[in-house]
Amino acid sequence: MSHDDFHGRLEDDRMVTGSGTYSLDWDFPQAAHAWFLRADRAHAQIVSIDASAALAHPGVIAVLTGEDLQAAGFKSLPVLTIPTRPDAMKPLLPFRPCLATGKVRMAGEAVVCVIAETQQIAMDATELVSVEYKELPPVVDALDALKPGAPQVHADVPGNLYWDYDDGDQAGTDALFAKAATIVKHDLYNHRVIGNPMEPRCCISEYDAAKEQYFLYSPTQGPRIQAAMVAKVLGVPTDKVDVVAKDTGGGFGIRSAVYPEYCVTLLASKKLGRPVCWNGSRSESFLTDNQARDFICHGELALDDKGKFLSMRFYMVANNGAYLAPTGLLSQTRSVTSCITGVYDVPVAHARIKLVATNTAQVAAYRGAGRPIMSTMLECLVERAAIDLDMDPVEIRRNNLIRKDQFPYAMTNGTTYDCGDFEAVLDDALAAADWKGFEQRRAESAKRGKLRGRALSTYIESTAAGGIPDEAQLRFEADGTLSLFASSHSHGQGHETSFAQVVSRVLGLPMKTIKLRTGEAGMRVGGGGTGGSRSMVSFGSSFFLGAQEVVKKGKELAAKELEAAPADITFDHGEFSIAGTDRRISLQNLIQKHQGTHPHPLDSSSANKYGMTYPNGAHIAEVEIDPETGVTDIISYIAVDDIGNVITHALVEGQMQGGLTQGAGQIFGEHAIYDRESGQLLTGSFMDYPMPRAVLVEGLQIIDHPVPTALNPLGAKGVGEAGCTGALPTLSNAILDALRPVGVKHFDMPATPQRVWQAIQEAKAGRPSAMLSYTLEYA
C-alpha cells in the first residue's frame, strides 16, 4: 500500500488548537456536582457514617452511601474477561461495591457521595461527613498477603488468593527439565505503575426519565463495551445505557473500565432529575484508577549441553489489589502466558500465577497488559543464561529461534503463531545497531568515566484478542460526507485518520469527506473497544471489508447507470467502468445521485471476528551510566518490528514511540509505592511520581519489517503496545550490562539514579545482588 496519502492527522487541528471536546467540555449548565468522600486509610471496618451536617449544609442536594446503592439494586462492579481453564480452580470474585459497604479495603476507596449545587459546596460538605472506622491492619505486599495469618482483605477470599492460575503442560515441562544439562533460574520484580492519562477520570451523568435511558459522558476507549459494564452494575439491559464521548485524553487501557463514580452519579441523576457532574482530580486518578504490573516473577530455563532450549517454567505472584478490575483477568493471566516461550522454539512450557488480594488499588490492563510481564521475564532469563553459560547473547538467541519454515507454530499452551521471520528481524536490528562496534564505543565511554551497556532483546505478543464481532458501518450522509461508525474509540491513536485512510484507499474518496464517529448517543454498533492493540486489525479490517461492500453495491448501481451487467463492471481509482470500454461513472457521482436518501443505497457494514496476531521484534538499546550520580541515559534505541502490513508509517511510529517511552518511563522511575505499615500510596502526585520525558528516547530509531498475516484482510498485526513490550526487557538488560563490569549481578527496575548508585555501592561492598527485590521457588 502506498503511504503518500498521509498529510498529518485529521484530528490534529482540533487537538493542537485546544478545541477538542473532552468529557467535561460538554455543556450542562444545569448540572449538579458530585464529590466523593474517600477512605483515608487502607483497611478498616466502617462502624457508622453520619452525613447529617453535610446534608444540612446550604447548597447540598443529596448524600449517597453504599446503603442507598444497595437499596437501588446495584450489582457488583463486573469482572469482564476471565480466561477459561479446563481443570484449574475458578477465580474468586468478591463483591465490589461502588461505595464501600461494611469495610474499606484501600486508601481512596469511595465511601460517600455528596451532591451539591457547585463543586465547591460539594467539597466543603464532604468534609462535614464523619465516618467512624475500626482500624484493621493493612497488607500491601503480595508475598506478605500470602503468609499465614496475614490480614484478610475479603472474607470470601481465603488466604487472599483470588486465583491460582495455571497454563501450559506441567508434566511435560517437568520431564524436559529432568533431562536438562543445565537449568538457569532468574528472579525479577516488575513493579507497580500508574497509567496517568492526561484527562483525569471524570463524568457527566444524565438520566432521561421519559426514555428511561442513562447517558454517561466520560472518557472511554470503547463506548459500547463500557456501556455494557455500566449496565451490569445498574442491573439494566446494555441498550439502556449510552456512553457518550468525543475526545478522550489518553487511556492506556485504564479508561476501558467502568468506575464506581460513573454508576453512582448515574443513580444520583435519576434520583434528582438533573444531570450530575463529577470533576475528578488528579489525586483521585492516582489513588483509584486501575493500576498496573506488580508481578513478582521467577523463571527457569532448561538447556541441553549444546545450549538448545528444552523447556521453560515460571512462577509469578501478581498483586491484584483490593478488588478485581472490571476489565478483567486476562491481563493478569492468559495475556502473560499466551506467548509463554517468546520467539523461541520451545513448544512445551508451564506457568503458574497467583493473583493476590492486598489493600492497594486494583491492578489491570495497561499498555501491554501482561505481555511485558512475560517478555521481561523471558528475555532477562535468556540473558542470564548467556551470562551464566558464557554464551554469546546473539547466538544463544539465534540458535533457539523458531525458524521461518516452522509456521504455523503450535505450543502446548494452546497458542499458535501464524507467521513471522524472527531471524531476519534480528539481523536487521544487529545491522542497524552496529553490533560489532560496541566494544569501541564502550571504551570511549569509559574514557569519559561512564559505564556503557548494550543489550538485544526479542519480544512477541498476542494482540487483537476479541470475543465478539467488531462492526464497521459506512453511511452516506445528506451533506455528501461518508460517516464511519465503530465502537473503537480513539484516546490518542489517530483513528479518525487511519480508518478514513483504509476506506479512502479502497473507495478513492478524499480523506476529508470521511468522518469517523465512535461515541455518539444512540449509536449501536457491535464489537469491543480500543485495547489489546486491536483497533486496526479488527475494526480496520471491518472497515476495509465494509468499503469493499460499498464497491460491490456500487457496481450494481453503476451497471444500471451504464446499462451493463454488474459482472462486467470494474472499479479503479474511484471510478466504475465497463471493462474494455471508456464508459464510466465515478463513485462520487453515484453517491450524489442518491444523496439525501436514507438509507443510501451504498450504505454498508461489516462485522467479523479476526484471529489474534503476533507482532514481534528485536530491539537493541545502548545506555550510559554516570557512576558518580547513578544517572542513566539512553544513547541509542533501535526497534525493528514486524507488525504486519503498515497502513500508515507515521501513526505506527507514533504508537511505537509512545510504547517505548512508556516502557522507558517504568524502567527509569515510574513507581507506585505503598507504605507497608499504613497502606497509604506514597507516590500520589507528580511531585513524587516521575513521568517519562521526551528526552528519554531521543536516540530512537524505528524500523518496519513487515511479515503480513493472513488472519485479516489488511495483513496487519497490533502495534499499540509492542513498544512497551519490547522496551522493558531491552532496557532492563542494557542497564545490567552496563553495571556488570562493576560487579552488579542483579538489578531490578526501576533504574532511578538512587537505585543505580546504590547498586554500585552494594556491589563494591560485596553484595552484587542487593537490588533484587524478591526471590521465589518454582512449585
Added chain:
Amino acid sequence: MYAFKYAKAKSVADAATSIAADPDAKLLAGGQSLIAAMKLRLSQPSALVDLGNIADLRYTRIEGDTLVVGAMSTHAFVAACADVRKAIPALAALAGDIGDRQVRNMGTIGGSIATNDPAADYPAGCVGLGATIITTKRKIAADDFFGSMYETALEPGEIITAVSFPIPKRAAYIKFKNQASRFALVGVFVAETPAGVRVAVTGAGPGVFRVAEMEKALSAKFAPESVANIKVPADNLNADLHAQADYRAHLVTVMAKRAVAKASE
C-alpha cells in the same frame, strides 16, 4: 480550594496595611506555591493580597558592587535580564532552571524565598552569594533568614521588597533534579565573593546550609579536587522515596565538585 477574599494591592504600603489588618490573609506573588497548596486544601487563607500589580517590585539593578533584584521579579525575568547575566551569570542560570516555563513566568524570587521550600533553588543562591533580604521592616542577612523547612525570619505582615546580592568573582550552581518534581534533590551553589568563598547546599537537608570545610578548602585552593574528598555527614540529611541520606551526602560532594569546575570555566 476554600473560598477566600481577594484584593489587588496598589503599592507596598497598601499591601502592608491590608496584610496587617487580617492575620489569616496571605500575600500572593506568582501563586506557584500558594495556589497549588490552596487547590489541595492544604492552605486556607481568609484573603489574598495580590502583589502582582506593584510594578516597582519588578526590577533588577546594579548598585555599586551589588545586584539588587525586586521581590516580584519572576524567574523568567531574572533569567533573561542582561544585568543579571553579566553580573552573576550563575544566578541567571539558577532562575532559568527553576521548574518549567509556566512556573518561571509566574513564580517570583520573593515568593520563593518566603516559602523556603527545602528543595528550592533560590535559598542556595541567596546563602551561597551572601545576599541580604530587604523587607518592609529591615534588612536580613541570608544566613539568618532561612530556617528549617518552610521557616524564615519573616515576621507576620513583613513583606520582602528586594534581595541584594554582592557580585562575586565567580560562582556556579549545579542542581541534581528530583526526577519527579524537578526541584533540587541536591543543589550546590559555590561562590568566591568579596567576603570569601561560600558553599551553600539546598535539597539535601531540612533547609539550606553551608559547608564550612569545603569553604576552607576552596579558600586555600579554588579547584574541584579541593572538595572531591570532603564528605558531609549523612546524619541530618533528608531521606525519602527519592534519595536516602547517604546518597544525598554523596551528591553534595559530587555537585560541589562540579560547581567548582563550572565556576572555574
